[in-house]
Amino acid sequence: MAKNDLQGALDLLILKTLSQLSSMHGYGIVNHIRRVSDELLIVEEGSLYPALHRMEQNGWVRSNWAITDYGRKAKWYSLTRAGREQLAAREKNWEQVVKGVAAILRFA
Amino acid sequence: MGLLRRIVTLGRRTRMERENEAELREHMQMCIDDNVATGMSREVAEREARLRFGSPVAARERVSEEDAALGIESLWRDVRMALRGFAKSPGFSIVVVATLALGIGANTAIFELLDALRLRTLPVVRPNELAELRIVGGNHGFGISDGMFMNFTIPMWQEVKDHHDPFSGVFAWRMNDLLVGTPSESRRVNGLEVSGGFFSTLGVTPWQGRLIEAQDDSICQLTKVVASYGFWKSQMGGVPITANTTMVVEGKTVQVLGVTPPSFFGMEVGNHFDLAYPTCTPPKPRREIFVYSVMGRLKPGWSMKQAFDYFNALSPGLFEKTAPSGYSADSVKTFTSFRLGAYPAGAGVSYLREAYSSSLNYLLAITGLVLLIACANLANLMLARSSRKQREMAIRMALGATRTRILRQMLMESALLALFGSGLGVALAQPLSRALVASLDTSRSSIHLVVAADWRVVLFAAAVGAATCILCGTVPALRSTKADPVSSIRSGERGVMGNRERFWMQRMMVVTQVGVSMVLLVGALLFVRSYRNLATLNPGFRESGIVVGYFGFGGLHLKQENLTAFKRQLVDDVRTLPGIENATATNNTPLGGGSWSHTIDMGALSGPSRFTYVSPTYFATLGIPILTGRGFTDEDRSDTPLVLIVNQKFIRQFVRSPSPIGQHVHVRPEPDYPERIYEIVGTIPDTKYSDLREEQQAMAFVPADQKPATSERPGMAMMIASRDAAGVERTVRQLFDQRHPGMNMQFFDFEQGIRDNLVGDRLMAMLSGAFGVLAALLVVVGLYGVLSYFLAQRKGEIGIRIALGASRGRVIGDLLRDAGKMLIIGLAFGSVLALLAGRQASTMVFGLKPWDPVTLIAAATLLAVVTTVASLIPALKAARVNPVDSLRTE
Numbered sequence: 001m002a003k004n005d006l007q008g009a010l011d012l013l014i015l016k017t018l019s020q021l022s023s024m025h026g027y028g029i030v031n032h033i034r035r036v037s038d039e040l041l042i043v044e045e046g047s048l049y050p051a052l053h054r055m056e057q058n059g060w061v062r063s064n065w066a067i068t069d070y071g072r073k074a075k076w077y078s079l080t081r082a083g084r085e086q087l088a089a090r091e092k093n094w095e096q097v098v099k100g101v102a103a104i105l106r107f108a
Numbered sequence: 109m110g111l112l113r114r115i116v117t118l119g120r121r122t123r124m125e126r127e128n129e130a131e132l133r134e135h136m137q138m139c140i141d142d143n144v145a146t147g148m149s150r151e152v153a154e155r156e157a158r159l160r161f162g163s164p165v166a167a168r169e170r171v172s173e174e175d176a177a178l179g180i181e182s183l184w185r186d187v188r189m190a191l192r193g194f195a196k197s198p199g200f201s202i203v204v205v206a207t208l209a210l211g212i213g214a215n216t217a218i219f220e221l222l223d224a225l226r227l228r229t230l231p232v233v234r235p236n237e238l239a240e241l242r243i244v245g246g247n248h249g250f251g252i253s254d255g256m257f258m259n260f261t262i263p264m265w266q267e268v269k270d271h272h273d274p275f276s277g278v279f280a281w282r283m284n285d286l287l288v289g290t291p292s293e294s295r296r297v298n299g300l301e302v303s304g305g306f307f308s309t310l311g312v313t314p315w316q317g318r319l320i321e322a323q324d325d326s327i328c329q330l331t332k333v334v335a336s337y338g339f340w341k342s343q344m345g346g347v348p349i350t351a352n353t354t355m356v357v358e359g360k361t362v363q364v365l366g367v368t369p370p371s372f373f374g375m376e377v378g379n380h381f382d383l384a385y386p387t388c389t390p391p392k393p394r395r396e397i398f399v400y401s402v403m404g405r406l407k408p409g410w411s412m413k414q415a416f417d418y419f420n421a422l423s424p425g426l427f428e429k430t431a432p433s434g435y436s437a438d439s440v441k442t443f444t445s446f447r448l449g450a451y452p453a454g455a456g457v458s459y460l461r462e463a464y465s466s467s468l469n470y471l472l473a474i475t476g477l478v479l480l481i482a483c484a485n486l487a488n489l490m491l492a493r494s495s496r497k498q499r500e501m502a503i504r505m506a507l508g509a510t511r512t513r514i515l516r517q518m519l520m521e522s523a524l525l526a527l528f529g530s531g532l533g534v535a536l537a538q539p540l541s542r543a544l545v546a547s548l549d550t551s552r553s554s555i556h557l558v559v560a561a562d563w564r565v566v567l568f569a570a571a572v573g574a575a576t577c578i579l580c581g582t583v584p585a586l587r588s589t590k591a592d593p594v595s596s597i598r599s600g601e602r603g604v605m606g607n608r609e610r611f612w613m614q615r616m617m618v619v620t621q622v623g624v625s626m627v628l629l630v631g632a633l634l635f636v637r638s639y640r641n642l643a644t645l646n647p648g649f650r651e652s653g654i655v656v657g658y659f660g661f662g663g664l665h666l667k668q669e670n671l672t673a674f675k676r677q678l679v680d681d682v683r684t685l686p687g688i689e690n691a692t693a694t695n696n697t698p699l700g701g702g703s704w705s706h707t708i709d710m711g712a713l714s715g716p717s718r719f720t721y722v723s724p725t726y727f728a729t730l731g732i733p734i735l736t737g738r739g740f741t742d743e744d745r746s747d748t749p750l751v752l753i754v755n756q757k758f759i760r761q762f763v764r765s766p767s768p769i770g771q772h773v774h775v776r777p778e779p780d781y782p783e784r785i786y787e788i789v790g791t792i793p794d795t796k797y798s799d800l801r802e803e804q805q806a807m808a809f810v811p812a813d814q815k816p817a818t819s820e821r822p823g824m825a826m827m828i829a830s831r832d833a834a835g836v837e838r839t840v841r842q843l844f845d846q847r848h849p850g851m852n853m854q855f856f857d858f859e860q861g862i863r864d865n866l867v868g869d870r871l872m873a874m875l876s877g878a879f880g881v882l883a884a885l886l887v888v889v890g891l892y893g894v895l896s897y898f899l900a901q902r903k904g905e906i907g908i909r910i911a912l913g914a915s916r917g918r919v920i921g922d923l924l925r926d927a928g929k930m931l932i933i934g935l936a937f938g939s940v941l942a943l944l945a946g947r948q949a950s951t952m953v954f955g956l957k958p959w960d961p962v963t964l965i966a967a968a969t970l971l972a973v974v975t976t977v978a979s980l981i982p983a984l985k986a987a988r989v990n991p992v993d994s995l996r997t998e
Binding site for chain 2: 025026027031044045046049050053068070072073074075
């Protein structure tokens, strides 16, 4: 079953984003999620960075400093092997949450 | 891996912090860049980015929180922060650390003694394999016991020496005083008589030369000794042992074989030996005198239980074979029904252990309770401090510090305090426990106890420290982080009335303190009064101005049949000396701990009675009145009718006729004491016999001249009454040195000897008294602190009330009523606890019931008085609150 869903959702978004972009900095991740979700999902910076650092401590992502296209220095994050496994597990988990929530909503 | 990284990144906090800052700053910049790209002005773009980002400080805190490297890093930061906090309030820190150090120090000191007496094993090879053989349930006073741990006769030991399947080695030993040096300047040292297997079974290896071995056993002349390291160093100058090293022991020149290692002190914890010498088996050993302690080392594969069963099974044959003759059939049957058992002996034997174990347990409990009170005080102090810091905490939480962060930081403070406290406490414990040991020393015996902080002691101190940290740190920390930041900031540093529940914890702690100190005060009063009862107890005879002299004249080689006359002459000689009031011989000095009994029959009644053989002058010397009949006279000789003087207990126990005078008493035979019939000629009041605490014993006195000639030994005790106690020793020595050169003399003050026996009670009285006072003081301080704190919190409220017209008396009354409520609940709770605790201590108090109402009332009154005084000061201060001042600050 799914637990800690809200945080789980944020982690899932970040992991998925990194798997799609292979490597990105925090600002880019926010923008990507915003753009792809048609401005429906806006990740707060206040939550993003703690999450990123936590994932780094857990060994799901690794980071290094690099220069952005616009010449700014930024910390770029990318998925590790453990991170990819984590993503797969989270995706499966999320599908079940969605199914469960949908079932409840449909119940009349 | 995680931990490794934490350690690697330790000390790089600033770098990590800078990195995090850079990351967030760059994020912001990118945001601004994008905003500018969409056509905003620089200013608007920055504003928009900041709005979106929120508080950068909070964000940074939260990111840092996630960084594991900060786990240890922030620990260090917490330590530094706590230290800074201590430096800022040195008074607070010193009080806390000193209280903890004293509390933990006292606990650790007592524990060190317990550890040295009970837990530590002998410094020998694999001490846990050692077993002591004892008669199960003791020998019931059969025969003569030569000392406290002596439970084997020589024939019994010889049997075990030949039959000990469970043991790989077995040995016998005893402590026995030896005279060292020439007769003119001889002194007593602690001798240790050991069988040949002693050192080899224990696994003690020589420090110098060789130790006593099996081959030394057979020689029945004292020719060889082994010195302890201490004796060798201090008395022999530490000169290397050679084949020619000799010394004079018991008047003979003996060879010193070697020296034992420094750690080996013998078998008795609390005592130490000076010289060890081989056992000697006389051709016809006495079968009723218990002289040895016998121990063995278990063979591999044998358990203590199996050994126990083995010796139990061996017992019937053993006791049948070694039964003494000259006893009545009943007594012999008692002897042959004895059974041997094997008991763990890895910790050695100890008189101290048996005498002071329960005292030490109580002291540990007492010091533990004092520490508990101190902890409550500290917790209150911390609570007050943390509520003063409420605003600071609220601001930090509002700025984004998490609750765990603040909790951890506060716990770090108390952990550091506990660490300093227990460190200092361990250091303090050493001198404290040494002082305790020294206070148990008496004029006649000194204690040699190795008191050291071993791992158990350190562990104990650490556990106590951790417990205090949890007790006095956690609760305040939890409380202060639970507060809602918004209301905290709004209400400023003053508590808002209405959240009254915030005080219940302080109140509860005061109640606990009062209760616990009630227990301590009751205990203190009980022990002090018990000691006073003992010290002022009238034993029924004169104590002061009496010198006890021991005379040994084995060296004079007197004939057995002349001993009685010689002893009488000695008493007569002493009595004629100037300055001496009276003197008497006695085979047992009262309250000296020894005892001598015979089993008697009077008609259908029979049982043991104490027997003392005394000069006719005994009752006059000790000031004991003859109640009925007559005293002894010089006419009561061995060839005149056998006479007896008995005490009241004897009459109650054995005499059924209207008058005891003229009644006959049958005494059962024992070796050297033939069967006899005495006639009671006089009665005396009850007097104490061997110990102040013991129940009254049935006692009978026999004229010294009528002591069976076969039982006479070349030694005697004399009690000499004189106003000039110090002069007695000098004049008596002078006389006998001249008249009987070679006679041994030892003197001690009778009263001092009795006081020495109370040294344990005195210690309990002193310590429990001191701790009781300390507890009361701590309660005063605690209550004062809490009430002052309440007052500080409620200043505004009190100001308003005074402004609205409340009288000052009313305000004082309110505060006092508050204190009174806590006091009453505490006293009720304490009385129950004290009664429960008193039941446990009932065996230790003398002449008092543990539920003694006077003691309870006295303790309660004392506490009531001191707490009232403690609460008056803050109450009066409250009445002086100036409403204008307190309202202005609102």
